[in-house]
Amino acid sequence: MIxxxxxxxxxxxxxxARQVQRPQLxxxxxxxxxxxxxxxxVSAPAGFGKTTCISEWIEGLNLPVAWLSLDKSDNDPARFxxxxxxxxxxxxxxxxxxLQNVLASGELPPLExxxxxxINGILNAPDRFLLILDDFQVIQDNTIIQIxxxxxxxxxxxxxxxxxxxxxxxxxxxxxxxxxxxxxxxAGDLRFNKSEAVSFLNEQMGLxxxxxxxxxxxxxxxxxxxxxxxxxxxxxSQQNPSQFIAxxxxxxxxxxxxxxxxxxxxxxxxxxxxxxxxxxxxxxxGDLCDAVTxxxxxxxxxxxxxxxxxxxxxxxxxxxWYRYHHLFSDLLRNQQSRLPKxxxxxxxxxASRWYxxxxxxxxxxxxxxxxxxxxWAVLLLEKYAMQILSPGYAKTLxxxxxxxxxxxxxxxxxxxxxxxxxxxxxGNYEKIPRYLKIIxxxxxxxxxxxxxEDENAKxxxxxxxxxxxxxxxxxxxxxxxIACAHRALQYIPAENHYLLSLAYLGLGxxxxxxxxxxxxxxxxxxxxHFSASSKNVLGExxxxxxxxxxxxxxxxxxxxAKTGSDVIEHHQKSSSLPPPxxxxxxxxxxxxxxxxxxxxxxxQYFQKSTQLAALVGHNxxxxxxxxxxxxxxxxxxxxxxxxxxxxQAVHLLDFGAPAWLRPEAAVQQVxxxxxxxxxxxxxxxxxxxxxxAPPHIxxxxxxxxxxHYLGTKKADQSALQKGSELAHQLVEAGRQSQRMGIVxxxxxxxxxxxxxxxxxxxxxxxxxxxxxxxxxxxxLDEGPAIxxxxxxxxxFPKYRTYIHLLLRAFGEDNSSTASAPKDxxxxxxxxxxxxxxxxxIAQGKKYEEIAEAxxxxxxxxxxxxxxxxxxxxxxxxxxxxxxARQLDLL
Amino acid sequence: MDDICVYQMKIRGKIDAVDFNAYSPPExxxxxxxxxxxxxxxxxxxxxxxxxxxxxxxxxxxxxxxxENQKSFxxxxxx
Numbered sequence: 001m002i003x004x005x006x007x008x009x010x011x012x013x014x015x016x017a018r019q020v021q022r023p024q025l026x027x028x029x030x031x032x033x034x035x036x037x038x039x040x041x042v043s044a045p046a047g048f049g050k051t052t053c054i055s056e057w058i059e060g061l062n063l064p065v066a067w068l069s070l071d072k073s074d075n076d077p078a079r080f081x082x083x084x085x086x087x088x089x090x091x092x093x094x095x096x097x098x099l100q101n102v103l104a105s106g107e108l109p110p111l112e113x114x115x116x117x118x119i120n121g122i123l124n125a126p127d128r129f130l131l132i133l134d135d136f137q138v139i140q141d142n143t144i145i146q147i148x149x150x151x152x153x154x155x156x157x158x159x160x161x162x163x164x165x166x167x168x169x170x171x172x173x174x175x176x177x178x179x180x181x182x183x184x185x186x187a188g189d190l191r192f193n194k195s196e197a198v199s200f201l202n203e204q205m206g207l208x209x210x211x212x213x214x215x216x217x218x219x220x221x222x223x224x225x226x227x228x229x230x231x232x233x234x235x236x237s238q239q240n241p242s243q244f245i246a247x248x249x250x251x252x253x254x255x256x257x258x259x260x261x262x263x264x265x266x267x268x269x270x271x272x273x274x275x276x277x278x279x280x281x282x283x284x285x286g287d288l289c290d291a292v293t294x295x296x297x298x299x300x301x302x303x304x305x306x307x308x309x310x311x312x313x314x315x316x317x318x319x320x321w322y323r324y325h326h327l328f329s330d331l332l333r334n335q336q337s338r339l340p341k342x343x344x345x346x347x348x349x350x351a352s353r354w355y356x357x358x359x360x361x362x363x364x365x366x367x368x369x370x371x372x373x374x375x376w377a378v379l380l381l382e383k384y385a386m387q388i389l390s391p392g393y394a395k396t397l398x399x400x401x402x403x404x405x406x407x408x409x410x411x412x413x414x415x416x417x418x419x420x421x422x423x424x425x426x427g428n429y430e431k432i433p434r435y436l437k438i439i440x441x442x443x444x445x446x447x448x449x450x451x452x453e454d455e456n457a458k459x460x461x462x463x464x465x466x467x468x469x470x471x472x473x474x475x476x477x478x479x480x481x482i483a484c485a486h487r488a489l490q491y492i493p494a495e496n497h498y499l500l501s502l503a504y505l506g507l508g509x510x511x512x513x514x515x516x517x518x519x520x521x522x523x524x525x526x527x528x529h530f531s532a533s534s535k536n537v538l539g540e541x542x543x544x545x546x547x548x549x550x551x552x553x554x555x556x557x558x559x560x561a562k563t564g565s566d567v568i569e570h571h572q573k574s575s576s577l578p579p580p581x582x583x584x585x586x587x588x589x590x591x592x593x594x595x596x597x598x599x600x601x602x603x604q605y606f607q608k609s610t611q612l613a614a615l616v617g618h619n620x621x622x623x624x625x626x627x628x629x630x631x632x633x634x635x636x637x638x639x640x641x642x643x644x645x646x647x648q649a650v651h652l653l654d655f656g657a658p659a660w661l662r663p664e665a666a667v668q669q670v671x672x673x674x675x676x677x678x679x680x681x682x683x684x685x686x687x688x689x690x691x692x693a694p695p696h697i698x699x700x701x702x703x704x705x706x707x708h709y710l711g712t713k714k715a716d717q718s719a720l721q722k723g724s725e726l727a728h729q730l731v732e733a734g735r736q737s738q739r740m741g742i743v744x745x746x747x748x749x750x751x752x753x754x755x756x757x758x759x760x761x762x763x764x765x766x767x768x769x770x771x772x773x774x775x776x777x778x779x780l781d782e783g784p785a786i787x788x789x790x791x792x793x794x795x796f797p798k799y800r801t802y803i804h805l806l807l808r809a810f811g812e813d814n815s816s817t818a819s820a821p822k823d824x825x826x827x828x829x830x831x832x833x834x835x836x837x838x839x840x841i842a843q844g845k846k847y848e849e850i851a852e853a854x855x856x857x858x859x860x861x862x863x864x865x866x867x868x869x870x871x872x873x874x875x876x877x878x879x880x881x882x883x884a885r886q887l888d889l890l
Numbered sequence: 891m892d893d894i895c896v897y898q899m900k901i902r903g904k905i906d907a908v909d910f911n912a913y914s915p916p917e918x919x920x921x922x923x924x925x926x927x928x929x930x931x932x933x934x935x936x937x938x939x940x941x942x943x944x945x946x947x948x949x950x951x952x953x954x955x956x957x958e959n960q961k962s963f964x965x966x967x968x969x
Contacts, residue, residue, distance in 0.1 A: 043936040140943070168933075168940025170947060172912035187934050188894060 006360075008283065008315035010087050012067040012132075013055050016309075020199045022056060025189060029057045032183030038155045039176055040162040041169075044187035046327040047226025050164045051134055053190060064091040064129040069315075070138050071282055073362065076399075077143040078108050088121070091129045095121035102615045109615045111143060115150035117615075122156040129158055135326070136165035145170050152176065191223030200225070205232040205309065213245045220248050226327050227259070233309065234262035260331045263310070274301060275310075275324075276339060279332035280347050280370070283315060284322045291354035292347050345371040356380060365400055374408035378415050385418030413442035414456075417463055421502075424470060432471065439464065462491035462499055469506025478513040481506055501530035501539045508546060517554045517738050521547060540567070541582055548588035555740025557592045557773040564589035569833075569856075583612030583621045587628055594632060597776040597809050601867065602632055623649045623661050630668050634675065635777065643672050662689055663698035670702040671781075674709045682706050697742055700730055708749045712785075723753050744769050744778050752785045763789050764796070771802045776809050784810065834871070835889060837864040842881045842890050896958040897938060899929040902951040913944050930958065 032040055042050045058065050068087040074080045082103050085096040099117050102109050109117075139145065149171055152161065163169055176182040192200060194211075197218045201207050209217070221227030231248070238244040248258075264272050277293050278284055286299025302322055306312045311328035315321040324332065336344055348371025355364035361384045368377035381400065401409070401419075409416070420435035443464045446457045465488035472481035485507040492499045504527035511520035524543040531539030544567045551560035564585045571582070590605030606628045613621025626649030633642035646668050653665060666689045673682035683706055690699050707723030710716040727750035734743035744766055751762035770778065779786050787810040790803055833854075840850045847861045854861070869875060872883045884890045896917075905927045907920040915933035922928070933941065945952060 043934075043940070045935060142947075166936060166939075167943065168915075168937045170913070170940070170944050174910075174914045174916070174918070175912040177916065186894075186936065 008321045009069045009083060010067060010090060011316050012065060013051055014314055014317070015052065015055050015059060018204045019052065019056065020196050020204060022053060022196070025053050025185060026057050026060060028185065028189070029183060033160060035180065037183050038152055038161060038181050040160065040183045040185070041173065042162070042164045042185045043168050044190050045166055047224055048187055048190040049225040050190065053185065054132060054162060054164060058130060064127060066091045066129065066131045067134065068132065069134045070136060072138045073366070075139055075141045077141055078103055080139070080144050081114065087131065092121065092125045095125065098611065098615055111146055113615055114147055118151060119154050119156045122159045125158040127158065128160065130160050130162055132162040132164065134164045136163045136169055137167050139169070192218065192225055192228060193223065194218055197223065197228060200228060201232050207232055207235060209241060213242050216245050226325070230259035230263055234259050237266050275332055276335055277347055279324060279329055279336065280344065281351060282323060285320050288351065288354050292350045345373065349373050349376065352376065369400065369403045374404050377404055378408050378412050382412055382415035382418055385415065385422060410438050413439045414460055417467060420467060424467070429474060458491050462488050465491070466499055466503040466506055469503065470509060473506060473509035473513060476513065478510040481510040485510065497530040498534035498536055501527050501534055501536050504530060505539055505542060508543065512546060512550065515737055517550060520550055541585065545584040548585055552588055552591055553741060554738045555744070555773055557595055557775070561589055561592040583609045584624065586612065587624055590628060595777045596774055597780060599632060599635060604863065606632060619652055619655050620661060623652050623665065626652065627665050627668050630672065634671065635781065639672070639675055646672055663696040667698050667702045670705055674705065679706060679709055697730070697733060697739065700726065701742055701745060704730060704746060704749055708753055711753055720753050724750060727753070740769055741778070744775060748779065748782050748786060751789055752782065759789055760793065763793060767799050767802065771799055776806060779806050780809055834864050834868050837861065838868055838880065838884050839890060841865070841877055842884065894932055894934045896930065896932050897955060898958050899955045900953040901927045901929065901945065902953055903927060905950065909948065913941070915941055926953070
């Protein structure tokens with residue numbers, strides 16, 4: 001899979017068994033650490049022993065080290081960050097987990113979010129550590145550079161960054177230099193002096209050269225280590241080494257090709273062929289080399305080359321993966337001119353097919369492109385389009401698309417349909433038409449009568465209709481969308497769950513637009529089911545998010561909470577990471593807890609929702625969270641915080657938010673203004689948004705709230721009259737559209753406006769509606785007038801417990817209604833999960849053991865325990881167990 | 891050529907030294923001649939390549955570059 005990280009990139013290179021000790025360099029590097037400098041820069045051309053120098057240094061350090069070997073594909077911020085975080089997590093396992101979740105879902109958080117999370121995470125690391133980025137010269141992307149620049153500017157102490165590069169990076173090195181914050185190791189420091197050359201050639205390489213010969217060699221190569229190594233390898237088979245050395249002339253660059261030829265020619269032809277053929281590979285292992293060369297025994301051959309010191313570097317401890325030294329690899333590639341072009345292209349194709357066979361799609365596509373096998377590359381892109389897009393490698397994907405000539409891209413309507421999907425699911429609607437232009441003629445050619453004969457045509461047609469259904473929803477055409485979804489379902493085979501999930505997503509979206517709750521839930525449930533079984537995480541989240549939001553709007557709190565919590569729980573249990581769209585699910589579940597007056601839980605879910613939205617800079621999500629937080633602060637009695645939260649949310653509305661959010665924000669604004677006894681401002685808000693005819697139902701509810709305020713607080717009889725009429729209309733409209741939350745609020749407002757005449761009937765209706773789902777906050781938010789009306793109700797045995805619960809929430813637990821037994825109330829509020837945790841506590845399990853038994857995190861256990869204590873009204877484990885036993889909970 | 895040298899670089903336009911300060915190689919001096927800026931600095935090949943890339947990234951137009959003075963590595967080591 002493309003999302004697989006190449007673990008070998010995180011491997012710290014192994015030092016050769018024998019190597020030249022370089023204590024003066026180690027001393028320089030240690031001085032930098034002792035001075036608390038933030039950066040070590042090792043900048044020199046290839047072949048100067050940069051990596052070996054740093055490897056030797058860290059071998060002698062007693063500090064944690066994170067190593068990342070970069071390659072050209074890492075010059076994509078999303079890909080770079082994934083590896084960067086993976087490297088950091090080798091030192092601090094929880095560092096950047098949130099960022100990782102976002103990246104896994106294909107989003108790149110805003111720069112300031114990335115740097116803030118990284119800096120905070122690094123500051124939490126218990127010890128100082130080194131992060132080494134090797135081959136940093138491949139990084140030119142501005143976003144990546146800015147991330148590192150921010151890290152260096154803020155200098156979170158535990159981190160010491162080491163950059164190994166062939167050229168100076170685009171970082172403010174001069175500023176760091178001026179402030180003595182950088183240690184620099186450059187070519188002049190790295191080149192071997194005479195005694196090091198002696199040690200290298202005579203001890204490490206096992207030669208017996210005279211000091212004079214070594215002196216000549218050192219001058220010829222200017223202490224350049226790769227040159228000395230090549231010379232040493234050449235000399236091994238010379239009868240007269242002195243003569244060979246004396247004949248070397250010209251600068252070290254000019255003798256390089258000559259030396260390489262010497263080294264290669266000393267090897268048997270089959271080894272030469274092997275090295276030439278495998279030099280197309282950035283990484284080598286036995287199976288891959290077998291596949292590329294068409295021979296067997298490559299693993300043994302690689303081991304032999306490594307032992308012979310032939311510029312092969314192991315990339316893991318097991319010696320499964322190697323790479324050629326970069327310089328040697330470049331030189332070998334120059335030698336590839338010996339091979340026919342078709343042969344090189346064929347080698348790339350073999351490598352591509354091998355990588356595809358083990359699921360490393362990214363590498364498969366890159367080799368296909370290098371070998372100019374465009375048809376194969378397009379097939380790969382088509383096959384793995386969603387998989388490629390899901391980790392957010394947008395820049396990489398764009399690079400691949402640009403590398404494929406148009407005529408190849410246009411050949412394949414299926415691939416283009418996949419690309420159109422990617423853009424649709426990511427909300428890049430403006431990029432869709434260019435793909436549709438290519439797909440439409442191909443779809444038009446499919447003969448519907450012959451569809452059943454041709455499986456591929458059938459699938460193309462099915463996917464096309466599924467796509468159209470979703471796209472028509474975006475354009476606000478639900479009826480056409482439903483027709484397309486049904487056409488798609490007609491052609492999709494029962495076993496193709498992925499396509500089924502897409503068709504049902506379209507259908508669910510249509511019913512959402514039409515306000516048809518029953519069909520909406522049925523369609524989205526199928527979409528969620530088929531998405532889950534086809535590992536379409538984005539589809540699953542879109543479905544669940546739509547279900548939870550719609551369920552809350554229609555008053556089905558328990559169903560919303562269960563659907564949302566199941567998905568959250570599932571992601572907590574599994575190793576898969578929740579995508580940011582799950583922020584909406586957290587927000588919805590938080591709203592349910594809010595309605596159940598479990599404000600601490602609500603706060604936790606809202607915070608998580610805000611965090612996920614902020615991580616990706618998802619403006620709509622941030623606004624939604626802001627509105628919810630304002631409700632929470634308001635409920636907690638912090639009017640100033642509630643005002644700040646809603647003001648910020650309203651300010652952000654102008655930076656892009658869907659239409660459904662504006663009335664939500666307006667309703668909360670009105671609540672705040674009325675709490676501040678400012679009906680003029682409240683009316684201005686309603687007037688501002690109430691532009692459509694008829695106005696949105698939430699705005700009408702806000703108007704009713706204003707009329708209620710004027711009628712009850714200002715004794716405005718006309719407002720009371722208008723309010724009663726509007727309440728009546730809203731109750732009817734709410735019932736028709738199954739918006740139970742609206743009906744409930746309208747009933748409660750009307751009851752307060754007619755305390756003498758119809759209040760009892762309205763209150764009873766409200767209780768009948770609210771009791772099954774456990775609404776509490778809707779009553780509480782109306783204020784003490786509702787408590788008064790509740791107390792005046794006659795005794796209804798069926799609702800006695802519920803009314804008691806409401807009055808207790810009002811702080812009126814000495815009500816005239818009969819008191820409910822304590823356990824009944826508790827059973828209402830203690831969740832199944834909490835009971836499960838309680839039982840394990842009673843068994844004497846530690847939190848860690850509970851987390852392990854229930855496959856949840858330690859924090860989640862702590863959260864559940866806190867809730868159990870609160871609900872049982874106890875403050876320790878012993879009392880919790882005793883109370884639970886009294887209540888027969890155990 | 892991997893040794894530290896004194897380079898002089900000629901860039902089109904009159905450019906403020908502040909634009910280079912944070913990113914420049916050591917010993918940078920800046921002079922102007924009407925619409926041309928002259929940068930003199932010390933670095934090796936890795937530093938030079940990195941600096942050129944930075945200037946290019948900033949949109950500066952490089953007109954010429956030459957070595958003012960090369961410290962001879964071999965002579966220095968022989969000494």
